[in-house]
Amino acid sequence: MLKKPILFTPGPTPIPPEVSLAEATPMIHHRTPEFSRIIYELKDDLKHLFQTQEGEVYTFSSSGTGAMEACVANLLTKKDKALVILGGKFAERWVELCEAYGVKTATVDVKYGEAVEPAAVEEALKKNKDIKVVFATQCETSTGVLHDIESIAKVVKKYSALLVVDAITGVGVHPLLMDAWGVDVAVTGSQKGCMIPPGLALLAVRPTAWEAIEKADLPRYYWDLRKMRDTLKKDTTPFTPAISLVRALKVAVDMIKKEGLENVWQRHAHMAHATREAVKALGLELYAQRPCNILTAVKAPKGLDVEAFLKRLKNEYGIWFAEGQEEMKGKIFRIAHVGYMNDFDILTAVSAVERGLYEAGYPVEIGKGVATAQKCLLKGEIPKEAKKKPVPAPL
Numbered sequence: 001m002l003k004k005p006i007l008f009t010p011g012p013t014p015i016p017p018e019v020s021l022a023e024a025t026p027m028i029h030h031r032t033p034e035f036s037r038i039i040y041e042l043k044d045d046l047k048h049l050f051q052t053q054e055g056e057v058y059t060f061s062s063s064g065t066g067a068m069e070a071c072v073a074n075l076l077t078k079k080d081k082a083l084v085i086l087g088g089k090f091a092e093r094w095v096e097l098c099e100a101y102g103v104k105t106a107t108v109d110v111k112y113g114e115a116v117e118p119a120a121v122e123e124a125l126k127k128n129k130d131i132k133v134v135f136a137t138q139c140e141t142s143t144g145v146l147h148d149i150e151s152i153a154k155v156v157k158k159y160s161a162l163l164v165v166d167a168i169t170g171v172g173v174h175p176l177l178m179d180a181w182g183v184d185v186a187v188t189g190s191q192k193g194c195m196i197p198p199g200l201a202l203l204a205v206r207p208t209a210w211e212a213i214e215k216a217d218l219p220r221y222y223w224d225l226r227k228m229r230d231t232l233k234k235d236t237t238p239f240t241p242a243i244s245l246v247r248a249l250k251v252a253v254d255m256i257k258k259e260g261l262e263n264v265w266q267r268h269a270h271m272a273h274a275t276r277e278a279v280k281a282l283g284l285e286l287y288a289q290r291p292c293n294i295l296t297a298v299k300a301p302k303g304l305d306v307e308a309f310l311k312r313l314k315n316e317y318g319i320w321f322a323e324g325q326e327e328m329k330g331k332i333f334r335i336a337h338v339g340y341m342n343d344f345d346i347l348t349a350v351s352a353v354e355r356g357l358y359e360a361g362y363p364v365e366i367g368k369g370v371a372t373a374q375k376c377l378l379k380g381e382i383p384k385e386a387k388k389k390p391v392p393a394p395l
């Protein structure tokens with residue numbers, strides 16, 4: 001079959017053609033009114049994405065992890081202690097980053113596939129009176145779980161700690177209302193819901209975090225938010241920005257604005273719901289107890305060689321799903337439905353699962369998943385939780 005690569009991976013994600021074109025336009029210099037204009041216009045767009053009026057959003061040339069590192073380097077001192085909410089590979093990265101900077105951590109342990117109970121966060125904060133920062137993850141991409149950031153924020157607010165959220169796969173997929181919920185700092189990366197290639201990390205900071213940023217004494221140079229703040233005021237950046245990606249970002253956020261952020265959230269809820277129902281109709285089980293809308297993590301059925309299944313789909317058909325990371329390798333596969341995708345992409349993904357399983361000799365009723373997905377999509381079904389639409393603040 002003609003191979004037509006489609007990325008159903010939780011980053012990188014497919015790129016809209018108009019975004020690719022923006023990247024291909026002749027290079028401009030960054031110290032120009034033309035580029036400053038883009039930075040200026042992006043300020044409000046990005047604040048809208050993170051739903052913060054009070055805060056500012058800083059753009060680093062790096063993958064998402066760079067912004068996570070910037071959070072650690074800018075918010076803590078050598079004597080501080082942080083609390084990390086675990087539950088997956090990405091949450092564990094907060095611990096590794098803190099360790100790299102010599103910051104002590106306490107953890108809230110969460111089983112893979114489960115979401116944290118806000119009460120467990122409260123218990124940890126009661127036990128550890130000296131927590132300066134709580135690090136949380138909105139969508140744990142390794143397990144497909146959505147953590148309840150709104151409830152976590154309510155708990156954290158009762159204590160004198162800052163809440164930092166890895167929303168790398170949350171932004172542009174799930175509501176993240178920074179001001180309304182009281183999230184102090186949040187980060188995302190460009191290659192997930194933002195629909196552009198990897199290479200930009202966005203870090204949103206509300207005024208509540210600046211006291212800690214001023215007092216931080218960990219080594220920082222490239223990641224120094226004070227430099228970012230001072231230059232953003234002048235519509236520029238401290239170092240050479242990833243000019244092409246910033247231009248691409250402007251086009252992508254314009255697309256999001258045109259569709260409406262609320263509609264973007266609903267579209268993801270709708271696609272995720274159809275995928276989950278289709279997978280269940282095929283007799284497969286979901287891995288996440290509280291599934292997020294960016295991807296569906298599916299438990300591998302008994303006897304399925306997941307690696308061979310995924311490899312065949314990729315090599316024969318160009319369909320890319322993600323495997324499980326580390327401990328989850330061979331036990332799950334992940335179907336991402338994030339960013340530049342619509343109903344028909346979901347039907348393609350589900351039909352690929354059916355075909356792959358069929359060809360692997362798994363007893364699957366061809367068409368059952370596709371029919372289920374199609375019915376959900378036709379009815380415009382979305383999960384109950386997504387129905388109480390949080391209304392994004394206007395631009």
Ligand SMILES: *Cc1c(COP(=O)(O)O)cnc(C)c1O
Nearest residue numbers: 063064065090139141168169189
């Ligand atoms: C993708 C992802 C990251 C890591 O981002 P990189 O861009 O690979 O550095 C971190 N956290 C979550 C939840 C992610 O999905």
